[in-house]
Amino acid sequence: MKHILFLTSFLFVGLSVWAQSKLTPEQIKKGHYQEINFGIGADTIKLDSYPMYPWGLNGMHQQLSENLKYPISARMASIEGYARVSFIVDTLGKIKKVEIIETNYEEFGIETERAFKFLKKWVPAYLKGSPVSVKYTMTIPFKLN
Numbered sequence: 001m002k003h004i005l006f007l008t009s010f011l012f013v014g015l016s017v018w019a020q021s022k023l024t025p026e027q028i029k030k031g032h033y034q035e036i037n038f039g040i041g042a043d044t045i046k047l048d049s050y051p052m053y054p055w056g057l058n059g060m061h062q063q064l065s066e067n068l069k070y071p072i073s074a075r076m077a078s079i080e081g082y083a084r085v086s087f088i089v090d091t092l093g094k095i096k097k098v099e100i101i102e103t104n105y106e107e108f109g110i111e112t113e114r115a116f117k118f119l120k121k122w123v124p125a126y127l128k129g130s131p132v133s134v135k136y137t138m139t140i141p142f143k144l145n
């Protein structure tokens with residue numbers, strides 16, 4: 001049986017600033033939120049805290065892998081590939097502006113966008129005590145076993 005091999009690589013792309021209130025430490029602990037900070041470069045603004053997702057990167061990986069379905073047309077044609085996606089974690093912790101930047105097979109992009117709709121709410125990043133929106137780019141590989 002063929003299965004999806006789901007690996008992710010992340011690249012921090014940018015951020016912009018807006019306003020909103022913080023979750024309490026109790027709410028963060030109860031939701032098992034963990035920061036997700038992907039190899040930030042020296043030319044990038046250092047945030048006070050990075051966006052947090054329930055159970056961190058492992059939680060995000062689990063949520064996407066549960067909802068990502070290998071496109072039937074790609075499976076039947078034995079096509080493997082990827083979808084490179086960008087998205088914003090806004091000041092309210094919501095995923096916004098999910099955009100497929102590049103893919104080698106259109107159905108991979110469509111499926112990636114669909115799976116992102118199932119991600120849970122994040123805790124936003126903070127800079128100087130104010131929430132900020134952060135843009136991420138990641139690659140979703142589609143591999144058959």
